Amino acid sequence: MRPGNLALNPQNRALWNALLKLKALRRAANFANTSMHVFAPNMFDLYGTTLDDICKHDSSLRRNYADNVFASASINFGPRATAYVHTDHLNLAYGWCAITAIGKFDPRRGGHLILWDLRLIIEFPPGSTILIPSAILRHSNAPLGDEQNERRSAFLQYSAGGLFRWVECEHQSQKSFFAAGCKYSQSGEERWRRGVGVFSQWEELKTRIRPEASAV
Structure with a gap:
């Protein structure tokens, strides 16, 4: 009914908090975060301002990482994690999901x-990270090879589309928003165009990363 942290029993909450404190996981999380910032x-900015706005209106919410714009994270522990073809349809439709492979396996064989x-079909070695629009792009991963000592886990970061709708509905459900006689400021087509507009073009990125020419 409203944004909230995932309800976990005390044992799982303690485990999750311990995982988030691991230096390796923090580095993986922030690498994906920085990759989105660059590309x-x-x-x-949209992810960051939305999450900032939600947390500002509800001080009980806890972010996974204070300097990370993704609202949610999941870990598939495996030990031989395989995802069947799917879309993450509850994520922001035009948003990016960060996928990081963890484990020890031969990426040429699985x-x-x-x-x-x-x-x-992309070789995806342990430690690799990719950001994809997982809500609209069908994706999966191949099973591992025949070596029984191989293992694979996955670390995922994403933001649900409902969070962006919550902010657009002035921090209330869509049902309450409409019941109060409110209307969206943009149509569905306009919202989609705005979403497509947050993707960066290569020429734009080059201007951001091109070093300033030094004076001779």
Whole structure:
């Protein structure tokens, strides 16, 4: 009915908090966060301002990392994690989900990332991170090879589309928003165009990362 932290029993809460404190996991999380900042700065700003706004209105909410714009994270412990073809339809439709592979396996023989709509099969070694629009792009990963000592886990970061709708509805449910006689300030088509607009073009990115020419 409203944004909230996932309800966990005391044992799982303690485990999750301990995992978040691991230096390796924090580095993986912040690498994905920084990657979005570099390659999709407009989307990064949208994620950040939305999460900031939600947390400002509800001080009981706890972010996974204070300096990270993703609202949620999940870990698939495996030990031989395999995802069947799917879309994460509850995520922001045009948003990015960060996927990081963890484990020890031969990426030439298994664990490939498969992007069905793009007809791509990508070697995805342990430690690799990719950001994809997982709500609209069908994806899965190949099972590992035959070596029984191989293992694979996955660390995922994302933000639910409902969070962005919550902010647009002035921090209330859509039902309450409409019941109060309120109307969205933009149509569905306009919202989609705005969403497409947060993607960065290569020429824009080059201007952000190109070093200033030094004076001779």
